[in-house]
């Protein structure tokens with residue numbers, strides 16, 4: 419049995435200091451970390467409990483009209499907060515699409531940013547090959563069952579996907595992650611927070627040693643009138659996305675003046691569909707334009723043996739999500 423020391427941090431700076439010791443990990447809601455520890459996938463030597471740090475569990479408006487969601491706000495509280503529901507319905511929908519009610523009640527938004535892939539070979543230590551769990555060991559999913567794996571941005575070292583719904587909405591909204599480290603605070607755009615696997619699939623994020631997530635900042639709301647989060651999964655609840663789409667639009671009549679599309683379930687990080695956004699922006703929204711934009715979103719997709727269906731599914735999901743966001747009918751998934 420591994421021995422683990424436990425420390426309860428009184429404040430953020432104390433937590434950061436404690437976390438400089440190698441093998442330290444922060445624990446908040448623990449909904450992913452405890453599973454990883456029980457399975458022997460993650461073996462911290464020191465747990466730093468951050469749940470008693472004051473000031474990290476609130477939601478507050480920012481001077482620019484944006485919103486700051488503290489890292490310790492529970493997913494269910496964030497989803498149902500009046501300002502999130504009213505100003506960022508895309509994010510509220512994404513929260514409510516994730517996990518189960520019990521897990522949402524426990525999981526924090528900071529932990530949601532940090533949750534790890536659900537690749538079954540990563541979780542099952544009986545499989546020796548997993549570069550994410552054991553760097554240099556190989557990737558069992560390449561020749562194994564890879565129906566749920568990546569079609570975009572993968573590498574020969576890892577084809578896992580980010581499992582979060584919240585992260586997809588945050589990508590579409592251009593959120594910023596605030597972190598505190600030994601040298602002070604810094605702000606990390608969400609697009610730079612999660613990594614593609616490259617040759618270091620053991621690293622999910624760009625966080626440095628001991629850095630603590632303190633909050634997520636949302637820019638002023640632009641998309642409260644036209645937003646939709648669509649999650650396609652094998653069963654209606656408590657399942658991870660095969661493909662998800664966060665679609666957010668600004669519109670002038672039927673013309674799209676600003677488009678944001680992010681995909682989940684397709685890559686190691688939330689995937690912004692920049693080409694699709696550009697094809698929609700400045701144009702009337704019609705079926706042909708939308709289908710062309712959806713095709714552009716997956717033009718670089720590469721399927722594994724079992725997941726070619728995701729390439730078509732992603733396009734259909736984009737069409738449906740954008741139509742829903744725009745208040746149009748149409749799109750079959």
Ligand code: SF4
Pocket residue numbers: 535537538539540547548549550551556557558559560575576577578619
């Ligand atoms: Fe491990 Fe990534 Fe391969 Fe899954 S896809 S077995 S997480 S290296």
